[in-house]
Amino acid sequence: MQHNLENTIALLGRTPAALDALLRDLPEAWTRQNEGENTWSAFDVVGHLIHGERTDWMPRARIILQFGETRAFEPFDRWAQMRESEGKSFGQLLDEFARLRSVNLAGLRALNLRPEDFQRRGRHPALGVVTLSELLATWAAHDLTHLHQISRIMAHQYREAVGPWTSFLGVMQCAGHSS
Amino acid sequence: MQHNLENTIALLGRTPAALDALLRDLPEAWTRQNEGENTWSAFDVVGHLIHGERTDWMPRARIILQFGETRAFEPFDRWAQMRESEGKSFGQLLDEFARLRSVNLAGLRALNLRPEDFQRRGRHPALGVVTLSELLATWAAHDLTHLHQISRIMAHQYREAVGPWTSFLGVMQCAGHSS
Numbered sequence: 001m002q003h004n005l006e007n008t009i010a011l012l013g014r015t016p017a018a019l020d021a022l023l024r025d026l027p028e029a030w031t032r033q034n035e036g037e038n039t040w041s042a043f044d045v046v047g048h049l050i051h052g053e054r055t056d057w058m059p060r061a062r063i064i065l066q067f068g069e070t071r072a073f074e075p076f077d078r079w080a081q082m083r084e085s086e087g088k089s090f091g092q093l094l095d096e097f098a099r100l101r102s103v104n105l106a107g108l109r110a111l112n113l114r115p116e117d118f119q120r121r122g123r124h125p126a127l128g129v130v131t132l133s134e135l136l137a138t139w140a141a142h143d144l145t146h147l148h149q150i151s152r153i154m155a156h157q158y159r160e161a162v163g164p165w166t167s168f169l170g171v172m173q174c175a176g177h178s179s
Numbered sequence: 180m181q182h183n184l185e186n187t188i189a190l191l192g193r194t195p196a197a198l199d200a201l202l203r204d205l206p207e208a209w210t211r212q213n214e215g216e217n218t219w220s221a222f223d224v225v226g227h228l229i230h231g232e233r234t235d236w237m238p239r240a241r242i243i244l245q246f247g248e249t250r251a252f253e254p255f256d257r258w259a260q261m262r263e264s265e266g267k268s269f270g271q272l273l274d275e276f277a278r279l280r281s282v283n284l285a286g287l288r289a290l291n292l293r294p295e296d297f298q299r300r301g302r303h304p305a306l307g308v309v310t311l312s313e314l315l316a317t318w319a320a321h322d323l324t325h326l327h328q329i330s331r332i333m334a335h336q337y338r339e340a341v342g343p344w345t346s347f348l349g350v351m352q353c354a355g356h357s358s
Contacts, residue, residue, distance in 0.1 A: 003340040007206050011333070014201050022197035022326075027186050127343040134342035141337045145350040147201075148330035154190070155323040161182040162320050163313035164306040171324035174353060 003137040005113065013105055015143040016098035019046060019150075024094055031090055035156050035176070042150045046093045047081025049146060053100035055080075057139045058107050064122035064132045065111070072123040108136075152176065182316040184292065192284055194322040195277035198225060201329075203273055210269055214335050214355070221329045225272045226260025228325060232279035234259075236318045237286050243301035243311045244290070251302040287315075331355065 001007070023031055023042055034041040040048070060073045085093060111117075118133035155171040166172045180186070202210055202221055213220040219227070239252045264272060290296075297312035334350040345351045 001208050001212075001336050001340065003337070004208065007208050010206050011209060014205060018197050018201035021200045022193050026193060027189050029180050029183065029186050030190060033180075124343070127347075130342055130344070134340065134344060137337045137340035137342075138344040138348070141334050141341050141344070141348055141350070144330045144334040145348045148327050148334070148350040148353065151323045151327035151330065155320050155327070157180050158182070158316045158320045161180065161313065161316035163309055163316075164303070165309070165313060165317040165320070168306075169317070169320050169324045170355060171320070171327040174327065176349060 003118065003133040005118075005136065008136050008140045009105060009108065011140045012101065012143065015049075015147070016094070016101050018147070019049075020094045020098065022150075024091060030154050030157060033153070033157050035153055039176075040149070040153065042153055043085065043090055043093065044081055045146050045150050045153070046090070046097055047085035048078065049143070050093060050097050050100060051077065051080045051084060052142065053097065053104055057135070058104045060122065060135055061108070061111070061132060064120050064135065065117070067122075069121050069123045069129060072125045075125050149176075182297065182312045184297075184315065187315050187319045188284060188287065190319045191280065191322065194228075194326070195273070195280050197326070198228075198329075199273045199277065203270060209333050209336060212332070212336050214332055218355075219328070219332065221332055222264065222269055222272065223260055224325050224329050224332070225269070225276055226264035227257070228322070229272060229276050229279060230256065230259045230263060231321065232276065232283055236314070237283045239301065239314055240287070240290070240311060243299050243314065244296070246301075248300050248302045248308060251304045254304050328355075 023046070031042045034044070055074065056076050063071055063073055088096075113132075118131065118136075120132045121129050122132070122135070124130045152171050152174050155169065159166060159172060162169065162172070202225070210221045213223070234253065235255050242250055242252055267275075292311075297310065297315075299311045300308050301311070301314070303309045331350050331353050334348065338345065338351060341348065341351070
């Protein structure tokens with residue numbers, strides 16, 4: 001489908017509650033383990049989502065609306081959460097993600113975007129010219145890429161435990177595709 | 180980690196609420212679309228999870244405990260939900276999944292499994308000898324493989340909408356690995 005603002009908001013609005021229902025008070029054997037060196041745990045992923053709410057999606061939307069292609073977005077720090085999440089509980093991270101997402105969706109609605117705004121162009125530091133529509137679609141798809149990743153990280157913890165069933169479980173064959 | 184009954188139950192108990200938070204009342208542009216011919220939508224996946232609650236996990240656990248390797252499990256019908264979900268709303272499916280999962284987890288706890296029970300052996304019609312421990316671990320990992328799949332199916336709907344960002348989104352590179 002083409003990008004559709006209401007569909008994007010419907011998904012973005014549900015992710016915090018979905019992650020909360022899945023992860024809050026889940027044993028750390030699931031949530032604090034990763035897939036090996038230089039990979040993330042579910043805890044790290046939620047920290048990354050928080051960092052995105054703070055520095056990526058709405059700040060970039062505002063740069064597009066204010067500066068167009070004349071000002072490139074700030075590069076995104078994919079490891080910022082390792083510092084920012086330190087000492088926090090998973091419950092605190094889930095609360096923080098839900099709060100920031102709610103604030104950002106209120107901010108998005110308050111922009112009162114008109115149909116022609118979605119084709120406004122900005123400049124990504126690596127990808128070059130992108131549109132506001134692509135940015136907003138990516139915000140939603142980014143939630144899904146990390147839900148996909150969290151499922152895979154957690155499944156990995158039972159890689160040996162499932163025995164011969166591993167060949168029937170698609171998630172156990174997933175190579176990660178970078179995230 | 181090794182299979183751990185409490186960790187398995189912790190995860191199995193959360194999946195219905197996580198899927199409910201993600202999918203209930205989400206626009207059908209997300210939930211009723213699939214990835215192409217002979218693939219499933221999120222609606223189909225939840226129907227498949229329901230069929231598993233009815234015919235797979237606890238029935239197989241009981242076959243292991245009662246018959247050991249002498250009686251193979253019934254083969255699982257991976258397309259049963261296409262018939263069984265027909266005419267139902269997504270809300271009805273989510274309710275049904277939550278109800279059946281709750282009943283099954285109560286049944287699992289009521290088995291009062293002792294440590295030695297987890298190594299009891301059964302016979303899978305395709306995989307051969309499996310243990311009760313492997314069956315229970317697979318029940319949890321199977322939830323995760325389908326959460327992984329649902330994330331991918333939904334991300335697929337925005338494959339074009341994200342424009343050049345598709346190269347940064349791992350989920351868009353996921354080949355499915357059979358489910």
